[in-house]
Amino acid sequence: MTISLSHSFITVHDQEVALAFYRDVLGLEVRVDTAFDDFRWLTLGSPGQPGVEIVLKVPEMGEVKPTVTRD
Numbered sequence: 001m002t003i004s005l006s007h008s009f010i011t012v013h014d015q016e017v018a019l020a021f022y023r024d025v026l027g028l029e030v031r032v033d034t035a036f037d038d039f040r041w042l043t044l045g046s047p048g049q050p051g052v053e054i055v056l057k058v059p060e061m062g063e064v065k066p067t068v069t070r071d
Helices: 015-025
Strands: 007-011 029-036 039-045 053-057
Touching: 015 029, 015 039, 015 053
Parallel strands: 007 053
Antiparallel strands: 029 039, 039 053
C-alpha cells in the first residue's frame, strides 16, 4: 500500500500576511489563487515537490453554519 500526501491545510487569520511569509521568506511558489464560493482558495508549494500543495485557509472556510428552526 502506498500512502501519499497531496494537500496540507494551514489555518491562517490573514491570507495576505501568510502569503508574504510562505512565498517571500520561505520561497514557496503560488500554485492556485482563485475565488472559491465566498472565500479565496490559495495554495503554495515547493518547486521541488510539484505534487504537494499547502492550502492557506481562513478559519471560516469549510465551516458549517448551524440552522435554527422554530417549531
